[in-house]
């Protein structure tokens with residue numbers, strides 16, 4: 001059984017801001033059915049660039065639901081400028097921490113937010129820049145490098161906790177180790 | 188809150204009769220069964236009785252029973268001994284849906300240079316018999332196949348398979364940890380060389396198990412030490428637990444009928460109610476050849492851990508084949524080998540019953556499941572207007 005904080009349990013059992021937002025003007029989607037979790041984030045942004053409402057729909061485990069609920073609570077009322085600075089750590093901190101194997105749930109929140117903001121600005125995010133390293137979870141080398149850099153990851157276990165990459169068949173683990181080595185050498 | 192325990196393939200409640208049988212051997216009767224004095228010898232008599240009771244459950248001779256510390260040790264011991272008995276052979280066979288006690292051992296053996304055939308299962312979890320038979324060769328040392336699957340309850344046709352392996356002189360081990368006490372096991376009719384059972388799945392305590400070893404097969408010990416178990420397993424016997432295992436086997440024999448009538452009906456009732464009341468739900472595993480107590484059922488567009496935590500609030504203890512609960516990221520290797528689609532694999536729940544369950548409990552589960560799945564689907568981006576999107 002996972003050691004979830006009371007805050008995670010509360011946001012799982014009574015999540016805030018669930019459902020489709022009818023008059024949303026920005027949507028960000030991440031994850032997939034095959035990966036085992038997915039989040040669709042809806043934002044309503046006013047003319048002065050402030051998020052006046054945010055809702056979500058999530059498929060996934062308790063910490064995925066709680067992370068989504070936390071995310072919407074954090075960003076409601078924020079300017080897009082401030083919202084852009086939200087990281088997965090902010091989501092996890094809001095919940096009093098997540099088990100390390102569940103960090104990817106907060107990462108999913110950050111990714112959906114990024115996509116929703118880009119959607120609002122009319123920026124096309126190139127679907128998956130870089131080269132796919134992990135086939136099981138469709139994760140590219142650039143995503144792995146970014147996660148290593150942003151979070152100071154040092155092992156393939158940590159990469160798996162953040163991005164899931166490597167947590168399926170494991171065929172990509174050697175390649176992930178190489179990427180870590182190169183990234184560390186470059187630092 | 189009352190607990191509704193439907194996770195009996197994970198572990199079971201120790202029966203009151205078993206506790207009662209064991210207690211004196213934690214207190215007053217602490218002697219070593221190997222001792223020369225009457226005090227130790229009286230414990231030895233009870234261990235002997237336990238061995239007889241275990242043997243009776245599977246129609247074996249007591250000399251063919253070795254006590255071990257867990258089902259995992261029984262599995263490991265059997266495979267290890269088979270390979271030592273056939274040192275020239277370098278090929279081994281198992282299935283893609285075994286318990287880690289066999290699966291991970293075979294992975295280690297593969298790394299050590301053994302050629303492994305991992306036999307496939309179809310979408311109902313049935314073994315690919317053609318592939319199995321084709322893979323049996325003169326170089327095959329051992330075949331290890333489970334009698335019944337812990338996640339889906341699917342039963343493999345061990346009798347039919349062992350007729351072939353015997354013909355080809357290949358040693359055969361079966362992990363019957365989930366089968367014992369739920370279906371009839373008769374080693375006088377089934378040509379297995381070794382068979383594992385584990386106490387904590389049949390209302391004995393955790394940490395005690397047995398391995399059946401057919402007369403005539405000289406088993407090299409896995410645990411090397413004293414002369415206990417006729418030199419086949421070193422280590423002073425866990426006397427109280429062994430005596431408990433014996434009692435549990437006796438009870439399991441008495442309850443076999445009930446398991447296949449009343450418990451089966453409860454499971455079937457639960458299955459029918461859930462399928463009827465929850466749309467887009469489907470059973471995993473061959474309904475024709477399945478343990479009477481097990482129901483693995485998948486719900487589209489929702490995730491298993493979330494379901495379990497909501498059930499937990501209602502006092503219901505079940506388990507899931509989903510990734511998130513186990514700490515791994517993919518659904519269970521069993522559901523993946525069956526190619527259960529991701530849409531329902533992630534939302535698969537296992538209910539496993541015992542003789543302690545009641546009809547009222549099944550109703551409680553159904554009443555909790557219907558709104559739980561509804562709530563999670565209302566939240567899911569893959570569910571809209573009553574169906575998968």
Ligand SMILES: Cc1ncc(COP(=O)(O)O)c(C=O)c1O
Nearest residue numbers: 257258259286288337364365385
């Ligand atoms: C099919 C099967 N084999 C082996 C085992 C291992 O038994 P134990 O927990 O006693 O080591 C289990 C249960 O965990 C099981 O379900």
Ligand code: FES
Nearest residue numbers: 134135136168169
């Ligand atoms: S390819 Fe990365 S885990 Fe399978």
